[in-house]
Amino acid sequence: MVNSEWLTGMTRGSAGNVDSRRWQASILPPLLVFVVVLAVWELGVRIFQPPTFLLPAPSEISRTFFANFTELWTYGFNTFREAVAGFALGCGLGILVAIVVARSEVLSSVLLPFAVASNSVPIVAMAPLAIVWFGIDEGSKIAIVAVMCFFPTMVSMVRGLRTPSPAQVSLMRSYAANEWQIFRKLRWPAAMPFLFNAFKICATLSMIGAIVAEFFGGSVKFLGVYIKTEANILRTQNAWAAIIVACILGLSFYFAIVLLERKLMPWFTEEN
């Protein structure tokens, strides 16, 4: 066994084959699409010369991106801080409420449909109210992100905490486990995959929530306000560059959660 593993690991031919197959199947095609799309975009803009406010060329966007680098990333991190703060607040509260709600069968079966239904409410539309309550600055954006993150986290967490079967709970009881031990050793680990699913959804939601809440007003030193202002005065290349920053931050937040998941639950990620 050990020998053959060592062999497959070290044999150049087979490893190289797997690598090149992977390269051809999953890396090359999207890369090709990327290059072609950029080339067509650039050429199209050069040939047809649409007004810059409608569609700036990729070269123009990348020039703007590097010319305004510090400015853009400062704004980006201002918005990112709101997103992370709202995420922490919303998910934290969601977990706490879920722990209370999941203790009762009736309570969770009655409350969950409402929490799920809240998905259908455009929460960002409440941003003006948040501004009235928490001020035009970070407070109102954090509040909106927190509300957006609260419900998915709570719903997933209640479902997760309730996955252990009554038989499992009785087994724990028969060993004289107390409530805390049942929670710590049975319910909490069972809920982890659900929790991380919610975290992944909320990581994206929080970036969206922060930017969109900023569309309703705030200081120009934040991505959402900046994008809206620059688009309004037809400096679209600036807005595009800001969107690239937003995308990088959004993806990083998402992958940070994925990494954390792999770190904390290697057994679950491998099963998938």
Next chain:
Amino acid sequence: MRDASLVARIPTQWLRWGVALLLIALALFLWEGSKTFFNLPDYKLPHLAQIGEAFVRPTPQGPVWRVLLQDTLYTGLEAFLGFVLGGISGFLLAALFVHWKPAERGLMPYVVASQAVPIIALAPMIVVGVGRLGAPPWLSKAIIATYLTFFPVTINATRGLKSVDRDALWLMHSYAATRQQIFRKLRVPASLPYLFTALKISATASVIGAIIGELPVGSKRGIGVQIVVGSQYNTFNPGFLWATIIMAALLGMLFYGVVALVERRALHWKQE
């Protein structure tokens, strides 16, 4: 145990309605209670009666509720148009992905990445750009709703079209079924549960997209415009902002509710 489940099972529907009424009553009580207790000013938390009064207040165009209803319907039409366009185009792309592997390999990574990235941030640019071209004002909002619907539908429809049972596929092949027959009789029905999951997400997203599209300066119609107006005049007419947000929330719930209803109709065989 058995008794508890009996109690929990039979009256669940009644229990749910009862608790819903109770929750609403509790919320109203807490609303007015905290207003008096914390002495909150009207612009932060108006009396419930003030919101009701804001709805019936007369304007030159008729009572406020009728004006708001018209604006809400306008936004609803923008969102619906985008929802339909995005749904159809997303499903078509998924069908292409299933039948032509290179397309899936090249494009799918971007479709998936779009879900971890705040693409809604493009909204102001689309509104300004399309508006400058002299297109009708609803078009830019419909475009935003289209791409917000398009990506989730593509992902889930692809997953669904591929989720066919392998034995069923073999059976179809053994009867010499054509690709088209397999697609219509096997793949499409298999994709429906996945498709509806995406459509429920998109229903709310398209409403949010349409509202966000109405925020930039220069928009004249839609509930998004009314929300902005409401936040500007909040100190003078504290019930009005709430009235506009209630309408936006109702619109989101209506979209979601209709999709959920169609889902239940279309998938009744699945739930039994």
